[in-house]
Amino acid sequence: MPDAVAVVTGYLREALAAAGEPVPAVSRIPSPRPKRFVRVERLGGTRQTVVSDRARLDVHTWAETEAAAYDLCALVRGLLGVIPGVRGGVTVYTVTEVGGPQWLPDSESGQARYAYAVEIHMRGRVL
Numbered sequence: 001m002p003d004a005v006a007v008v009t010g011y012l013r014e015a016l017a018a019a020g021e022p023v024p025a026v027s028r029i030p031s032p033r034p035k036r037f038v039r040v041e042r043l044g045g046t047r048q049t050v051v052s053d054r055a056r057l058d059v060h061t062w063a064e065t066e067a068a069a070y071d072l073c074a075l076v077r078g079l080l081g082v083i084p085g086v087r088g089g090v091t092v093y094t095v096t097e098v099g100g101p102q103w104l105p106d107s108e109s110g111q112a113r114y115a116y117a118v119e120i121h122m123r124g125r126v127l
Contacts, residue, residue, distance in 0.1 A: 001047070001124045002090045004055035008040050008080070008120065011087045015079045023072065033109060036063045038076055043117070051124050052093065060115045062106065073101050073114035080118060091123040 005027045012025035016038070024030065025038040038061050045055040061076055063069040077097075084092050099117035106113045 001053040002122055004045070004053065004057060004120055004122060005040050005042050007088050007090050007092070007122065008057060008083070009038075011083055012038055012040070012076060012079060016075070019075065019079070021072070021075060033062070033111065036068070036072060037061075038072065045119060048121055052121060053124060054119050054121045056098070056117065056119050058115060058117050060104070060113055062111050062113045064112065066103065066105075066112045069112040069114045070101065070103075073116065077101065077116060080120075083120070090125070093121040093123065095120050 009025040009027060016023045016025060023036050023038055024034055025040065027040060029039060030037060041058045043056045043058055045053065048054040059076060061069050061072040063072050080095050083095055096119045098119055101114050101116045104113050104115045
């Protein structure tokens with residue numbers, strides 16, 4: 001099965017840049033931390049069929065203020081809503097939101113953060 005985090009972060013980097021918001025989309029918190037960034041983390045999921053995966057992903061957005069973190073979250077949410085298609089050579093079938101945006105200030109850095117969760121259904125690759 002494809003690495004759902006790599007597919008989604010690659011897509012988000014391109015889509016955010018195309019939307020005029022060249023924000024890093026990463027799988028780990030960068031050091032040093034940028035003022036704005038998106039982190040995608042796989043929390044599990046299940047094999048949907050013998051040839052497809054349904055990954056459960058948490059998407060976190062950090063920014064300078066609560067409002068800016070929310071706006072970035074809303075943008076990412078919209079962009080992920082239109083991810084179905086072929087992305088990085090991987091067929092993405094659907095994205096289902098399983099937890100809407102929530103205010104989640106970062107306890108380590110004090111930085112403003114929002115988070116939400118999705119399940120993304122994508123086709124595996126031939127072995």
